[in-house]
Amino acid sequence: MQPSSGTPTAKRRSVKSLLSKVFLDTRPLKYPAYRRLWLSNIVTAVGAQFAAVAVPKQLYDITGSSAYVGLAGIFGLVPLLVFGLWGGAIADTVDRRKLLLITNGGLAVTSVLLWVAAASGTRSVWLVLVLFAAQQTFFAINMPTRGAAIARLIPVHLLPSAQALGATVFQLGSIAGPLLAGVLLPVAGLSMLYLVDAVALCAALWAVFRLPPLPPQEGAPKKAGLRAVLDGFRYLAVHSVLLASFLLDIVAMVFGMPRALFPEMAERTFGDPPGGGASLGWLFAAIPLGAFLFGVFSGWLHRIVRHGVGVTVGVIAWGLAVIGFGLSDSLWLAVFFLALGGGADLVSMVYRSAIMQTVATDEMRGRIQGVFTVVVAGGPRLADTVHGLAGAAMGTTTAIVGGGVLVVVGAVISAALLPAFWRYRAPTSEA
Template identity: 55%
Template sequence: MTAPETPESSDQPAAPKRRILPDTRPLAIPAYRRIFVSGVATTIGSAVTAVAVQQQIFDLTGDSAWVGISSAVALVPLVVLGLFGGAIADTYDRRKVLLITSTGIAVTSIALWLCAFSSAESVWVVMGLLAAQQGFFAVNMPTRSATLPRIVPRELVASANALNMSVFAVGVIVGPVLAGVLLPITGLPWLYFLDALTLIGALYAVIRLPSIPPTGDREGRAKVSEGLAYLRLRPLLLMTFVVDIIAMVCGMPRALFPQMAEDTFGGPPGGGAALGLLNAALAIGSLLGGLTGGWIQRVHRQGLAILAAIVLWGIAVTAFGLTSILWLAVFFLAVGGWADLVSAVYRSTLLQVEATDEMRGRLQGVFTVVVAGGPRLADLAHGLVASWTSTTVSVVGGGILCILLTVVAGWWGRSLRDYDSRTAHHPS
């Protein structure tokens, strides 16, 4: 067994007194640095591909309904295989799982490039390749997250998560912008080629990871049901999912952005600057949160921080729903994105440090399903409420409900509210 390249906690330098800048100490660890580099390439490349797939399907069909269907096609393997992907991560060497899934993602991108380059006319081929790629992502994501505590000392896990989520925010912003700039210059096929190149670079970083075999005395394959039973018996971990579902379902009004951009903020029909700013604002807030997150690793009452961040998210969404001034709307959404990053960093950290290693993959699989499914449920809920009432009622009502339910969850879930990383008993 090859030992992960992780310095012992006692050998770590004392934490510098950072007030604003992000804590970059995890990048000094070779194995984490490789995961980080592969994450940068995968995030930006996948964001470019997401734009390219939507454009290709619209070009083939001329119907936005097919673009919507493609989102459902992508969601199904992400949700279904997210749970099984976690079990795979707990059964096999995680480096090998990352290697196989990263290869699969790269191969499907190359296939999409060839499909576009040859001017294939079948929308079902494109959606089939998209579904296959999302299936590989569904296994790759929980494996990558479950790997983190094996290569980073416990006290740096929160800082490492903040760096990872900053990268994700950059991908959300840079990927679509890059695709929009390159599409009229290079054409659709070469967007896929760009994604394939970035993924090959990510694959090289994964190849250089140390072996990360499963721990414990497990015989046979890990079962998804074991992870769900484990979660039910640990209220602290269960509450992280409960409050995330509250935040996402009640307080994520992105499905209303097209209508609000036109009706509330005076944008042109079919999109425009207002729509672009609304869609980018959350990611901008998340990015700013990561770039000013040096304080994150110093907070010990992490459960209380999660609750406070989600309440702030609800306040920001409520304020967004009450304004008709575009720059104020962008500001409130950016505040919400900042709060969402803080909540996500601590929720991920709790899942990683408070679960035993042999269960981490499956819990990260559940995390993947919640993260993928919550916003889709929010799209449905906000869309229906807005159609029955108005966008203002839907957004403001959702924000207020988010605040109230989070307060109730904090009062009811003492394990989360009272959690202190200094006194918690961490499993091995």
Template identity: 45%
Template sequence: MSLIDVVRRHAIDVRPLRHAAYRRLFVGNVFSFLGYQLTAVAVPVEMYLITKSSLWVGLLGFAGLFPLIGFSLWGGAMADAMDRRRVLMASSSVAWASTAALCAQALLGVGSRWLLLVIVAVQSGAFAVSSATRSAVVSRLVPEEEIASASTLNYTASTLGAILGPLAAGVVLAGGDERGIALAYGLDAAMFTVAMWAVFRLPEMRPLVEVGTSRWRDLVDGLAYLRTTPIVLLTFVIDIAAMVLALPRALFPEVAEERFGGQAAVGWLFSAIAIGSLVAGVASGWVGRVRRQGIAIVVAVAIWGLSVAAAGLAPWLWLAVLLLAVGGAADMISAVYRQTVLLTYAPDEMRGRLQGAFIAVVAGGPRLGDLRVGATAVVTGATVSWVGGGIAAALVAVLLGVAYPALLRYTPTKSAG
């Protein structure tokens, strides 16, 4: 086999980029993810500078949790009942306004922990609706056989932003003052305009089948459908365990300051997981050829937990970054298979609602994780909170696989839609 054949077999599949609408959305996503990560680092750093408490940093996740869950489920129902382009435009506009509010309060030097919590809650609600809709849009822009590849491209784009964004934030925030924090928010707002342009250029995406007029009834139907698909439900459960137990990001500002010499290191800690995800995404040509996707999910989550636990014991920044990157690679593989299971199994008229549930899990789990790790650190210290959570996540993944062998036996089936 020639080198070219090896590259084609294992490199990331870029076929979905042949479709103009998806290509524009992909470019917009790259800018959006990059800008969002600047804010994702700046907010906890600002909170830590105001309060000097990892518990308050963890409360940022809690503040965003309920809007995230409620609006992701409601937004998914809206995406099934309305033109998905219009839903995406409206929610993206609210997200942009909340970022502008963060920038304004930093420029004015308000320094209010409560105002930060409120703005984060609004931003989380807008993020929930736009994310659920953005994911549901993919299945209308590319053919079904390219959905796994499109999902991988999306995750790779998000991880690229999650690498460059925190690293840029580390530079912008190195001074530890409001001007750097305001600049991070301002850059996010500027880059998000590219994503808004991409959404504006999308075609209309009205429902393929007629739905009812009650979004509450739609939501109930979506959750009822989820109960009939135990494999999908199990992928949600295993991801919640992975994020709630093992994600240590609420500790990054504290650990950067106390173990690694200051907030300049925080960018590396926030970007480390994404570095591993990006490497895994670039070398993901094999992903579509794996049939035992249930086993792949369990193994990937176990590797994620153990890698995170080892990173919590690392005495050097480079080693912590390396181990978190290994965990990030495993998490990316798990995420791609979980998303692929959902997009290929569910019919189109259910994809918005199920994507809403997916976003509630994927984005809600980390916010619960922020609260868990921050609160535990108050009692046990940062190291025990970090390491213990990683070990627990790995154990839960293995136990779920043992308790529900149907998950281990799962292989892809033809979409119901």
């Protein structure tokens, strides 16, 4: 006999069902291996954001110019272009767990060196940039390896939920990190930010160590050479849905990510003191704050199968939010628009990642993740250069608003020219 709709049991089930449709879907955490990988992301999220604030702040303190802050984009982009693609090929030919251990260790070592440089009071822009480039080299190999491992740890129908879980945790760290950095900068100094990042990365090594072996599967290439990398591009050329998802992300990030202008805006628009203050922390935290809040209430995301529509709408919303940010003359209004943009970017990112994990086969996932790393991480670094130069030449408002307009126009044109992507539907089987 089934309980009636008015019984306490039925009411509890109804409430549970409602909550599952609203709040973050945690089903992927039932799988121990994925849970360990997810927990390692929690540990490193705050530390990574400390470094993300410290590098541009240190460069701006040394030079007083947003153009030099933008130059960091080039020093981060080149390693991502080279080692992101090659790292994806390596991830298809070796045990992905071992590769994660090596690259996590490399990230920790470079953070220690950045701490030593900052603590010694160096005034060398080039030393900071070279160490930053070395760190991005390890990051470029680590990211496609980590991404390619996820689909081996959980069922395919849980991939959107897993992407939302990972993004939400990362965004939580991205909120706490910049805010804490803004508080610690005047008290503990810049070098402390690098030290915290190094300690967090060392702690995460234990979680990665406990992952199961992830050796290459049948059909994987034997060597991670140029041919393997080119095979990845050929694979993309015949899978237009993957190609379109990358194109939209390039449009959104290159034209619409104005973070290189945050240090200048914090001081000249929102009144931070020269040594750094709360406004800088809020600007860096606003986008992940919006993404985190949206992620907490993302239980409905996995129910939508029109992933192409989700990516396109998310990119357009991001562009509109960037325009609002560029026109803001109040810190809290600026934070509001950046937070809206963060929520829109999370939607776009979840569906892009799910498309990539679903369409690509396992023996190709490392290389496709390598291209994904170049696009996702390289796009903002190219944007750093573009916005840094544009801001120095035209002013921050013109550079930011113009970029937001280009995002909206580019997304609309892409949707019109790529109808197959707009029509794409994700597989729904839970078998």
